[in-house]
Amino acid sequence: MNESVQIEIRDLTKIYKLNKKQMQESHTKNPKKTAVDHLTLTARAGEIYGLLGPNGAGKTTTLRCIATIIKPTSGEIFVNGNEVQKHSEAVRKSIGFLTSDIKLDPQFSVDYLFDFFGELRGIAPAQIKRRKEELFTYFGISDFAHKKIKELSTGMKQKAAIAVSLVHDPEVVIFDEPTNGLDIITARGVTDYLRKLKEEGKLVIVSTHIMSEAEKLCDRIGIIIDGKKRAEGTLQELLDETRTQDLEDAFFQYFKSVKGEA
Numbered sequence: 001m002n003e004s005v006q007i008e009i010r011d012l013t014k015i016y017k018l019n020k021k022q023m024q025e026s027h028t029k030n031p032k033k034t035a036v037d038h039l040t041l042t043a044r045a046g047e048i049y050g051l052l053g054p055n056g057a058g059k060t061t062t063l064r065c066i067a068t069i070i071k072p073t074s075g076e077i078f079v080n081g082n083e084v085q086k087h088s089e090a091v092r093k094s095i096g097f098l099t100s101d102i103k104l105d106p107q108f109s110v111d112y113l114f115d116f117f118g119e120l121r122g123i124a125p126a127q128i129k130r131r132k133e134e135l136f137t138y139f140g141i142s143d144f145a146h147k148k149i150k151e152l153s154t155g156m157k158q159k160a161a162i163a164v165s166l167v168h169d170p171e172v173v174i175f176d177e178p179t180n181g182l183d184i185i186t187a188r189g190v191t192d193y194l195r196k197l198k199e200e201g202k203l204v205i206v207s208t209h210i211m212s213e214a215e216k217l218c219d220r221i222g223i224i225i226d227g228k229k230r231a232e233g234t235l236q237e238l239l240d241e242t243r244t245q246d247l248e249d250a251f252f253q254y255f256k257s258v259k260g261e262a
């Protein structure tokens with residue numbers, strides 16, 4: 001494997017088994033849902049790779065498989081050469097993962113949780129302190145660090161979750177819709193931080209359905225629809241391929257080619 005390659009996904013498929021309630025809710029008699037369907041992609045150090053797709057496309061499922069939260073049905077994922085199922089501990093050490101379904105305990109303060117997760121990850125106290133100063137200052141957390149999570153606004157909670165996910169200074173940062181629900185000032189703070197991580201040589205993978213964000217932020221974009229990767233490239237490559245002027249138009253071209261006219 002190329003030394004600079006940090007994430008390699010080979011032929012990833014994830015099939016969920018649906019219970020009766022989920023089948024009813026999805027109006028289906030099929031007890032299996034293929035969320036990710038033979039997905040292959042490679043992302044490298046020093047880039048921001050964006051997974052772009054509509055609701056239910058399989059973005060979160062893909063990211064959760066990389067982050068060792070769920071097991072792939074088939075296929076392989078390597079993070080820095082470590083296969084995620086065989087070397088899950090090493091993979092978890094090198095990854096910072098943020099997703100809306102990981103919630104910080106509402107009873108505790110940001111300050112406490114940062115220390116708690118730092119210790120859990122085996123980080124030395126002096127390093128936890130240093131990381132805390134750096135991240136709390138950057139995200140303006142110091143003013144509310146002593147407050148309980150349940151007392152915080154959506155934006156404050158998201159900043160806290162981001163800081164906690166980065167306590168161990170990971171090489172690979174995987175953020176699932178990191179700016180969801182944030183005002184533009186807070187969202188900009190987050191995307192600027194992702195750019196800073198990239199400049200430090202880290203690999204950042206984000207999922208989003210915000211076209212303008214993907215357009216400005218991502219070095220390469222993978223378009224995923226119904227669990228399959230339908231296109232991949234730089235913004236310019238996607239625009240050239242679809243002969244469009246912006247990502248939204250390009251996205252609709254790909255969408256129409258899969259689903260027919262909307």
Ligand SMILES: Nc1ncnc2c1ncn2[C@@H]1O[C@H](COP(=O)(O)OP(=O)(O)OP(=O)(O)O)[C@@H](O)[C@H]1O
Binds near residue numbers: 016017053057059
């Ligand atoms: N735990 C689960 N059990 C059963 N089905 C699931 C589960 N998680 C996700 N799915 C289904 O798998 C498909 C892909 O979902 P996923 O959350 O990966 O999509 P997504 O692209 O992240 O969507 P969104 O943009 O809405 O977050 C959807 O049809 C979803 O309903």
